[in-house]
Amino acid sequence: MSKKSFYAHGKLLLTSEYAVLDGALALAIPTRFGQRMTVKQTRKSDLFWKSYDKEKNQWFSAQISLYDFSAVKTTDDDKAAYLSKLLKGAVRQNSEFLSKWNGFDVETHLEFDRDWGLGSSSSLTYLVAEWAGVNPLLLHFEVSKGSGYDVAAAGADLPITYQLGEETVNYTEVDFEPPFANNLYFIHLNQKQDSKVAIEHYFKKAKQKKTLVKKISALTESILRCKTLNSFIDLIKEHEALLCQHLGLDSICDQRGFQDFSGGIKSLGAWGGDFILAASGESPSEVEAYFKDKGYDTVISYKDMLLQNEAVEVA
Numbered sequence: 001m002s003k004k005s006f007y008a009h010g011k012l013l014l015t016s017e018y019a020v021l022d023g024a025l026a027l028a029i030p031t032r033f034g035q036r037m038t039v040k041q042t043r044k045s046d047l048f049w050k051s052y053d054k055e056k057n058q059w060f061s062a063q064i065s066l067y068d069f070s071a072v073k074t075t076d077d078d079k080a081a082y083l084s085k086l087l088k089g090a091v092r093q094n095s096e097f098l099s100k101w102n103g104f105d106v107e108t109h110l111e112f113d114r115d116w117g118l119g120s121s122s123s124l125t126y127l128v129a130e131w132a133g134v135n136p137l138l139l140h141f142e143v144s145k146g147s148g149y150d151v152a153a154a155g156a157d158l159p160i161t162y163q164l165g166e167e168t169v170n171y172t173e174v175d176f177e178p179p180f181a182n183n184l185y186f187i188h189l190n191q192k193q194d195s196k197v198a199i200e201h202y203f204k205k206a207k208q209k210k211t212l213v214k215k216i217s218a219l220t221e222s223i224l225r226c227k228t229l230n231s232f233i234d235l236i237k238e239h240e241a242l243l244c245q246h247l248g249l250d251s252i253c254d255q256r257g258f259q260d261f262s263g264g265i266k267s268l269g270a271w272g273g274d275f276i277l278a279a280s281g282e283s284p285s286e287v288e289a290y291f292k293d294k295g296y297d298t299v300i301s302y303k304d305m306l307l308q309n310e311a312v313e314v315a
Contacts, residue, residue, distance in 0.1 A: 002041050008126040009034040009307055010111075010118030011153035012186065014277060015220040015239060017269050018247065020147045020162065022209050025217040027176065027224065028149050029159040030307045033112035035123040039131055044103030046072060049083065051108045059114065066098055082143075086125060089142035090132035097132040116188060116298075117274030122150035137169055157307065161220070177306070180229035184302035185278045186268075187291050189256070212246045233264035233279050240266045252276055261290060 009030035016026035042048075051060040062074035062083060069087050071080035091097050108127070112118045125143070129136035129151075140151040149162040152171045159176040162169075219239050226232045240251050252267045253259050263280030280287050288299045 004039045004131070006037045006039070006127045006130045007034060008036075008123035008130075008154040009156065010116075010123060011150045012118065012275060012305065013149060013269055014159075015223055016216050017267065018243065019209075019213050019216040020149055020164065022213050023164050024213040025220045026147075026149055026162045027159060027174075027220050028153045028162055029176070029305070030153045030156045031112070031118055031305050032307045033116075033118055033305075034154075035108055035110050035120060035127065037106065037108045037124075037127040037131070040105045042103045042105055044105075045101075047087075047098075047104045047106060049106045049108075052110065053114055054110050054112060056109075066103065082121075085143050086128050086139070089139050090128055090134055092142065093129075093134035093139055094132050097134070115191065117269060119150045119154065122146075123154045125151050126154035159306075161224070163217075174224065176224065177303075178232065179227055180232060180279070181302050182284075183229050183263075183279055183281060185280070185284075185287055186275045186300045186302070186305050187278055187296050188275050188298035190296060190298075191274075208246065212242070215242055229279060229281055236264045236266040236277065236279060243267075257294065263287075 010033045012029050012031060013020070014027045014029060016024040020026040045066065047064040047066055049060075049062045049064060050058055053059050060074075060076055060079050062076075062080040063072040064070070064080070064084060064087065065072050069084040069091075071077065071084065074080035087098065091099075108124065110120060114120060122140075125140050126136045129139040132139070136151045136155060137148050140146070140148045147162070147164055148169060149160075149171070152162055152169075153160055156171075156173055158173040160171045160173050162171040216239070219235055219242070223232065223235050223239075226235060240253075243249070244251050253261070253265050258265050261278065261280070262282050263278060265276055265278050268275050268277055278287065278291075282290075284301065291297075291299050
């Protein structure tokens with residue numbers, strides 16, 4: 001039986017977290033850590049799905065009926081329901097998808113820790129869209145209320161700018177590797193945030209959204225043009241302060257006790273979890289020692305996170 005393979009990148013949103021939902025210009029990067037999927041056609045009547053983590057341990061499985069896409073058997077009802085929703089959405093986009101009288105064995109393999117927040121769901125959406133031969137963003141908007149930047153990044157080869165219009169989506173690949181790229185780091189905060197909860201908080205708490213979108217978009221433009229580390233540090237501090245003001249949240253420095261860090265820090269995505277971005281003129285060993293001393297062992301340089309670089313070992 002035929003076997004196909006598909007691949008999607010993970011993502012990190014560098015600017016416009018939350019505000020991207022209301023049309024702010026955002027900067028995102030595809031990461032070298034992604035998710036791959038293999039699909040094998042079988043003589044079975046159902047779809048048998050298995051998902052594996054980066055340690056090659058199975059963390060999810062389901063037997064999905066190809067008659068009504070219900071879960072015949074599964075290890076997680078919620079995840080099976082989402083998978084069913086995704087498959088149904090793909091069929092609505094392409095009526096020929098899964099229309100033949102045969103089943104499938106599907107396996108997905110993550111290259112990053114599941115609690116890293118690099119986009120296990122968005123990369124899955126992209127993978128299913130590729131398999132179904134449909135537009136990934138159309139499938140995303142069929143099943144999700146998110147901005148879709150993460151799905152766009154899943155198929156990008158370079159960093160992207162992303163912006164939602166009233167009836168359009170605009171995203172463009174950009175060459176964002178500034179002169180101070182060696183001074184940028186991503187630090188994982190040892191917990192995963194629920195992006196749905198974060199989005200709900202944004203819609204409830206955000207003040208003067210039009211003003212926020214305008215200011216955040218201008219900051220993204222300035223970050224794209226930025227040539228010096230000190231200017232970049234000022235810009236990310238301004239970005240953090242602006243969102244604090246509009247959302248009524250404490251900065252990540254105040255939340256985690258990073259006030260004495262030599263440089264600048266900003267939240268990424270849902271505040272309080274996943275990764276943060278740090279910029280510093282200190283040496284890599286000093287930056288790593290600072291965060292490890294505070295209990296954060298996963299410190300990855302910008303160049304080691306960015307897609308175009310060779311794989312390296314991660315602490």
